[in-house]
Amino acid sequence: MASVPWAEIREKFQAALALSRVELHKNPEKEPYKSKYGARALLEEVKALLGPAPEDEDERPQAEDCLGAGDHALALPAEVLEAEGPVAQGAVRLAVIEFHLGVNHIDTEELSAGEEHLVKCLRLLRKYRLSQDCVSLYIQAQNNLGILWSEREEIETAQAYLESSEALYKQYMKEIGSPPLDPTEHFLPEEEKLAEQERSKRFEKVYTHNLYYLAQVYQHMEMFEKAAHYCHSTLKRQLEHNAYHPIEWAINAATLSQFYINKLCFMEARHCLSAANVIFGQTGKVSTTEDRQHRRA
Numbered sequence: 001m002a003s004v005p006w007a008e009i010r011e012k013f014q015a016a017l018a019l020s021r022v023e024l025h026k027n028p029e030k031e032p033y034k035s036k037y038g039a040r041a042l043l044e045e046v047k048a049l050l051g052p053a054p055e056d057e058d059e060r061p062q063a064e065d066c067l068g069a070g071d072h073a074l075a076l077p078a079e080v081l082e083a084e085g086p087v088a089q090g091a092v093r094l095a096v097i098e099f100h101l102g103v104n105h106i107d108t109e110e111l112s113a114g115e116e117h118l119v120k121c122l123r124l125l126r127k128y129r130l131s132q133d134c135v136s137l138y139i140q141a142q143n144n145l146g147i148l149w150s151e152r153e154e155i156e157t158a159q160a161y162l163e164s165s166e167a168l169y170k171q172y173m174k175e176i177g178s179p180p181l182d183p184t185e186h187f188l189p190e191e192e193k194l195a196e197q198e199r200s201k202r203f204e205k206v207y208t209h210n211l212y213y214l215a216q217v218y219q220h221m222e223m224f225e226k227a228a229h230y231c232h233s234t235l236k237r238q239l240e241h242n243a244y245h246p247i248e249w250a251i252n253a254a255t256l257s258q259f260y261i262n263k264l265c266f267m268e269a270r271h272c273l274s275a276a277n278v279i280f281g282q283t284g285k286v287s288t289t290e291d292r293q294h295r296r297a
Contacts, residue, residue, distance in 0.1 A: 013187040016042035083128040095124035137183040208237045250280035
């Protein structure tokens with residue numbers, strides 16, 4: 001890494017992110033993943049330039065990386081360990097790359113490779129996962145592993161990852177509380193780092209996604225009361241942060257109303273249906289954060 005200017009590494013990373021955001025339909029019909037593969041190549045270049053993982057964060061299997069290793073596998077950290085010094089910073093930057101490589105492989109339907117990269121990300125961050133620098137990235141990696149295992153219909157494994165994310169978010173907010181870094185900031189110059197308000201917005205969105213995935217997992221496990229609670233929390237947070245697609249939100253609210261009807265909670269059901277009707281009426285009229293980001297992709 002010493003022979004390559006840091007600015008050049010940052011530029012490669014930003015170019016990879018830009019390619020990752022290209023929608024599939026904008027690629028050639030016979031090469032739907034062309035932009036994804038281009039992003040992957042750049043991420044691999046950055047990974048090579050960063051160098052190997054620090055010796056104490058290498059890729060040797062460890063018991064805590066395996067969910068079957070016992071109840072301690074996804075236990076919460078006992079204390080905050082900041083990612084300070086060149087070794088720790090190197091590990092965190094490498095974890096960012098592993099995360100994006102994991103998501104990239106999942107996007108191209110290569111789930112085993114995606115899992116491998118995401119697990120590497122967690123391993124690199126494990127001791128720093130409660131720090132301001134790493135907590136958001138760690139939760140996002142676990143969320144993606146939760147989705148991956150859910151798609152494999154290994155619902156209990158998905159549940160373990162997602163509940164671990166929820167618990168880590170709650171511990172961080174209780175013990176630290178200040179908005180954590182967004183993962184992309186590890187490849188930004190100091191003058192381009194995000195303001196605290198933007199950091200907070202992004203972190204809360206990560207947690208909202210976590211609740212959304214948990215609602216689906218609990219529904220699949222026929223834990224209907226819990227699924228309804230998490231669905232309600234998700235819908236409420238999406239409105240609070242103006243981060244929703246009107247049609248999708250309205251459908252989810254209408255679906256939740258059916259649960260309340262079956263429980264004979266008619267006032268709650270009516271509230272959900274009324275809200276669904278109002279939000280559905282915004283279709284094509286009100287620009288939400290989610291819609292703006294979707295158009296920019």
